Amino acid sequence: MNLLKFNQSFSHVPARWSWLSIAMAVSLSVLTLSLAVSNDNLPLDLTNPLSIYRVQAQVSGLVAGWALDEGTGTTASDISGNNNTGTLANGPTWTTGKYGNALSFDGANDYVNVPDAASLDLTSWTISAWIYPTSLPSVTWKTILCKGGDCTNYYLQTYGTELEGGFESPAGNWRRFRTTGAALQLNTWYHVAFTFDDATNTGKVYINGGERFSKTETAAPVTTATPLRIGTDNWNENWSGLLDDLRIYNRALSQAEIQTEMNTPLGGVPPPSFDFSLANSGNISVTQGQSITNTITATLSSGSAQSISYSASGLPTGATASFSPASCSPTCTTTITLTTQASTPTGNSTITVTGTDGSLSRTTSFTLTVQAPSDTTPPVLSNGSPSGTLSAGTTQTTMQVTTNENATCKYGTTPNTSYASLPNTFSTTGGTTHSTTITGLTNGSSYNYYVRCQDAAGNPNTSDYTISFSIAAPVAFNFSLTNSGNISVTQGNTAINTITANLTTGTPASLSFSTAGLPTGATSSFSSVSCTPNCSTALTISTQSSTPTGNSTITVTAQGGGATQTTTFTLTVNVSSPDTTPPTVSITTPANNSTVSGNTIVTANASDPTVAGQTTSGVAGVTFFYDLVNQIADILTSPFTTLWNTSAIPNGIHTLIARVRDVAGLSTNSAPISVTVSNGPSPVGNVYYVATTGSDTNSGTQTQPWRTIQKAANMVNSGDTVLIRGGVYNEKITMTRSGQAGSPITFKSYPGETAVIDGTGIVLQSYFGILSLDATASYINISDIEIINSSWMGIYAARPVGIIVDNVNIHDNGFSGLTFNCLGVNVRSNSRVINSKSHHNYQAGLMVNNCPGGYFTFKDNEVYNNVGASNYDGIQINDTPYVAVLNNIVRDNCGPSGPPCGGDSIDAGGTNTLVSPSHHLIYEGNRVSGPQDVAVKMNNEPLYSIIRRNTLIGTGIVLYEGPSKIAVYHNTVVNPGGEAVQVWGNGDNVNGLNFEGLQIKNNFFVDSGGYTLNIANKAVPDTTSVVFDSNLYKFLAGNPSAINVNAPNNYNRTFTPNAAGLVAFNQALGQEPNGKVTTQTQTQLFTDPATQNFTLTSSSAAIDGGQALTTVISQTNATTITVGNSWYFQDGWGGLLTPDTIRVGTQNVTVVLVDYGTHAITVSQPITVPSGTAVSLPYSGSAPDIGA
Structure with a gap:
């Protein structure tokens, strides 16, 4: 700040004084009146606030400056000191301006005239002004300032809504500098400026301090001895609006200088801010x-x-x-x-x-x-159910009705009863959906219920809303029975006829078979002693050499379910000659040129050929030899299988042959095979045998087998194997002895035979199996066995460790097929159920319960037709972490009375606690089918769980009670009767449960019967996120809605990745930035939907239709990356699974470690990738396919 001292006198009051900063670089100065005397010699009071002023210095080169602050009179003073004073003509009026006062021009004839002066005859200049246009006609000039009669020296005008400056060259040509796109608005203040530099012939136009046009000309301007006019020119292009603070400089100002003088009023004292x-x-x-x-x-x-x-x-x-x-x-x-x-x-x-x-x-x-307006209208009722005919056997149903407003609904069985007099109130009412349970229904009956409702304003219905339905009369079970035709047999031989039972009416029931009419010495047997239509069984008739020749009428009878049918055919027995054809034999296992060790199974196929007119004496036995002469075993009956203990055989190449003999004494050797014996230390354990023909007083050898499996269970030790001969074992078995890791105890059917453990007639204590493994029984292998008719469970294992169930058929049991129950003991189980079947059990097919130590695998099983009573499921996982459900076929687990069904296809989670003990669960590669309410479920925040690559037919996915950190991706859901994915709270509102991190991506939803995604039933409110992205939809006609949030809508969520919020989230695909809709038919999308082959066609919309699951955020080191979300992937979970192979950019690498908290992934080999790199499961093509 500079202190300036001046001497100045004034001849009148009020006094006004200014000075020019010509030689001084002054930005802000303090003017102090140290002494002042008036004409009356009266001193001024120096304490007056006006005694100190802040004065802004003017930019150099000002030759004329009209502040237009006079406010009255006909003179516009020039404050530059050059006395270029203007005279008002034709009455422009004084008004409030941009700074202080201004002049208003009427656009007709108002202007200000300034006489010619040498200071105004310029060849370089800056012209500036504050303008406030009130009229800007198109293709019309409006004059701000003009020098020269025709503005030949210089001018500043508007042209329509553009700003223009210019001059006339010596040759008489106009040089114009006009903006493009300025779009000046009416009734708005603008600062405008026009500069021209004679040294460079460059002109520039500015609006509000910004350069809007620049051009260099080849001609210089000319000066004229004519007046300067403000607001008009010779063509009467008169200004309409306000002008304030006009200035002319004798040089071209820079843009910075223009911005300075734009913000500084003439005289240096800015007016107060608006x-x-x-x-x-x-x-x-x-x-x-x-x-x-x-x-x-x-x-x-x-x-x-x-x-x-x-x-x-x-x-x-x-x-x-x-x-x-x-x-x-x-x-x-x-x-x-x-x-x-x-x-x-x-x-x-x-x-x-x-x-x-x-x-x-x-x-x-x-x-x-x-x-709200006054309510005088009663509620409107709609959507009453049930209707039509319900299936026979229905004893209760849910009656429902919907109202258009909140109401309380009642019902009765007498028509025209007033609302107040109706006897029954719906058990669920008060909102818009009303329901109640109707019980006591009987077959063959019809029912009419009359409903009336009253809204909150007290308006009742005055007419009935009728709900009518009936219960079908039951259809009796019946079936047809046929055979494959007449057969003939030579004395001493056998013949086969196929018996077929087909369901004709009613519910299927099990059938048993018998024969009558056999000739003397002939016997019969069935391949299946019982079956449930539609089914077939092979009837084998065996004759003796003494069986009389001739024809016999054979009658086959099938009985079951209160129905009996018969079928007949003719059996012709022909005379035969002695057997002269030798039997045949071939070794089937081990394979030729294979390597064997320890106890090796050796199996041969042997038969005695049937020759017309000749007795077939039958195979009498097969003897196995190694190195041609060393006998391994002599097997008398089929299957011709034995265990060859190679431990005592020298390592190296050996030759195996099988020699077969028939009853007639004829024999044949098989073709030899070579095997390489390669043994390490001697194997651990013994081999024991159980047979229905044995005795528990025997030694348990192959020739002296035990009678009961329980006897074997009591005798075995670690490493032992129990081979159980084919037949039915009607006994309860409790295993208490334990194997060791790497040396388990094995119970299995004898090769080629099936041992059946049948619980018929045995009463078990609650929660026991017909085959029970005590808490002390660990490292047990059970394989190749059938388990049926238990009054409780088929297999029950308490605190299982190292239990392997392989190729076991479990069915028709009174509770679950198989149950693992750890009773809350926290121990790692490492137990598996593989290659097995569990079906037609009264409750769950396969179940693991209360095992906090986890580590269970259910793989390659078939689970079907389990009743699912009391909310049990096909595969059920309760309060147990680290469970893999892989590549199973799960279908129709509903029961004879459903739907509605009692359970689900696959269900995992826990009770209503804040966070379920179930976590790290994976459902992968499963094929699930059934009614819509036999769903695939997870519940109670099963953290870090994965549902991927599954195919669901007729049903969908349900995530309830706070599905948190679950990744649901690459699944195909076809024809779900209701929602494809349902997220709900079951009405429990457990405090603290939320949807944090639910990922639903790259799924294929086809023809959903309801919404594709439905958040419903008082799901727990929270403010976290759901990622629902990159899915492909095919909608049913009339049902185009992808996403719904059901009442009550008391949610406050932000759904990512597009932060749509609740309203946009309800707008179907509007909330899903990468979602797609296809109109292709199922036959265009899939290979053969009619046979439920849902592999993609080459032209399917799902091919290359997906997006990356996540992206790289950063790279920590050569083998560690941090991704946006790691919950899609697994690192083997401590040996439960094979670790994922993932695609990072274009490289496939194996996952070594996943940190689900920091989302860091360590991979098996060094990689270098930038942030933003896509991360997916491996794929071919240009992008991941959508669906399974």
């Missing part, structure tokens, strides 16, 4: 569907009035706002009109009105209360 305040006339109320107004007052607080515009915020849904007028200059008023819809929610809203001039904003607020 400011205002807003107020309203108070709070207001309105009825739904009506409008209401409020008066908004804008009061000028300081500065010159500017035009302000209005807006409103905080409006309730469906309400709109308008202003009249839309803008005004304070002090002024406007009226806001608020218009509501009938659907606008009732209640209070804070409405905020904002006024702004573009840079300064002020607000005022008031409360808008929306009130």
Whole structure:
């Protein structure tokens, strides 16, 4: 800051004084009046506030400056010191300007005339002014300033909404400098400037300090001895609007200088800033569907009035706002009109009105209360159910009705009963969905229920809404029985006839078979002693050499379910000659040129050929030899299988042969095979045998087998194997002895035979199996066995460790097929059920319960037709982590009375606790089918779980009670009867459960019967995220809605990745940025949907239709990356699984470690990838396919 001292006298008051900063670089100075004397020699009071001024120095080169602050009179003073004073002509009027006062021109004939002066005859210049246009006609010039009669020296004008400066060259040509796209607005202040530099012949045009046009000319301007005029020219292109603070410099100013003088008024004292305040006339109320107004007052607080515009915020849904007028200059008023819809929610809203001039904003607020109109209309009823005919055997059903408003509903069986007199109230009512359970239904009966409802305003229905339905009469079970035709046999031989039973009516029941009419010495047997239609069994008739020749009528009878059918055929027995054809034999295992060790199974196929007219004496036995002469074993009956203990055989190549003999004494050797014996240390354990023909007093050898499996279970030790001969064992078995890791105890059927453990007639204690493994029985292998008819469970293992169930057929048991129950003991189980079947059990097919130590595998099994009573499931996982459900076929686990079904196909989770003990679960590669309510489920926050590459047919996926950190991706869901994916809370509202990190991506949803994704049933509110992205939809006609959030909508979520919020989330694909919809038919999408072959066709819309599962965020080191979300992948989970191979960019690498907290993934080999690199499962093509 510089202190400037001047001597100056004044001849009149009020006094005005200014000075030019010509030689001084002064930005801000303090002017101090140290002594002042008036004409009357009266001293001034130096303590007066006017004794100190802050004076802004002018930019150098000013030759004329008209501040237009006079406010009266006909003279416009020039403050430059060059006395270029202007005279007002034709009456331009004084008014408030940009800085202080200004002149207003009427556009007809007003102007200011300035006589010619040498200081105004310029060849370089800057012309500037503040303008406020009130009329800008298109293709028309409006003059701001003009020097020369025809503006030949220089001029500044508007042309339409553009700004133009120019001059006339010596040759008489006009040089114009005009902006493009300036779009000047009416009633708005603009600072405009036009510079020309004679040294460079460059002209520039500025608006509000910004350069808007520049051009270099080849000609220089000419000067003229003519006046300068403000607001007009010789062509009467008169200015319409306000002009203020006009200046002319004798040089071309820089842009910075223009910006400085734009913000500094002539004379250096800026006027006060524009400011205002807003107020309203108070709070207001309105009825739904009506409008209401409020008066908004804008009061000028300081500065010159500017035009302000209005807006409103905080409006309730469906309400709109308008202003009249839309803008005004304070002090002024406007009226806001608020218009509501009938659907606008009732209640209070804070409405905020904002006024702004573009840079300064002020607000005022008031409360808008929306009130409901008086309700005089009773509720409207719809969607009553059930209707039509319900299936026979239905004893209860749920009666439902929907109302268009909240109401309480009643019902009765007498028509025309008033609402008040109806005897029964729906058990669930008060909202818009009403339901109650109707019991005591009987077959063959019809029912009519009359419903009336009353809304909250007390308006009851005055007419009945009728719900009618009936229960079908049961259809008796019956079937047809046929055979494959007449057969003939030679004495001493056998013949086969196929017996077929087909269901004709009713519910299937098990059948048993018998024969009659056999000739003397002939016997019969069935390949299946019982079966359930539609089914077939092979009837084998065996004759003796003494069986009489001739024809016999054979009658086959099938009985079951209260029905009996027979079928007959003719058996012809022919005379035969002695057997002269030797038997045949071949070794089937081990394979030729294979390597064997330890106890090796050796099996041969042997038969005695049937020759017409010749007795087939039959195979009498097969003897196995190694190295041609060393006998291994002599097997007398089929299957011809033995265990060859190679431990005592020298390592190396050996030859095996099998020699078969028939009853007639004929024999044949098989073709020899070579095997390489390669043994390490001697094997651990012995081999024991059990047979229905044995005795528990025997030694358990192959020739002296035990009678019961329980006897073997009591005798075995670690490493032992028990081979159980084919047949039915009607006994309860409890295993208490334990094997060791790497040396288990094995129970299995004898090769080629099936041992059946049958619980018929045995009464078990609750929660025991016909085959039970005590808590002390660990490392047990059970394989190749059939387990049936238990009054409770088929297999029950308490605290299982190292239990392997392989190729076991478990069915028709009174509780679950198989149950692992750890009783809460935290020990790692390492137990598996593989290659097995569990079906037609009364409750769960396969179940693991309360095993906090985890580590179970269910793989390559078939689980079907389990009743699912009491909410048990096909595969059920309770309170157990680290469970793999892989490549299973799970179908029709509903029961004879469903749907509705009692359980689900696969269900995992826990009880209603904050976080389930179940976590690290994976469902992969399964094929699930059945009714819509036999779903695939997870519940109670089973953290870090995966559902992927599954195919679901007729049903969908249900995630309930807080599905958190679950990845659901690359699944195909076809024809679900309801929702493809349902997220719900079961109404329990367990405190703290949430949806954090639910990932639903790259799935294929085809023809959903309901919404594709439905969040329903009072799911637990939270503020976390759901990723629902990159899925492919095929919609049923008339059902195009992808996403729904059911009442009550008390959610406050932000759904990522597009942060749509609840409203947009309800707008189907609007919330899913990468989602797709296809109109291809199922036959275009899939290979053969008619046979449920849902592999993709080459032209399917799902091919290459997916997105990356996540992306790389950063790389820590050569083998560690951090991704956006790691919950899609697994690192083997401590040996439960084979670790994932993932595709990072274009490289496939194996996952070594996943940190689900930091989302860091360590891989098997060094990689280098930038952030943003795509991460997926491996794929071929240009992108991942969508679906399984």
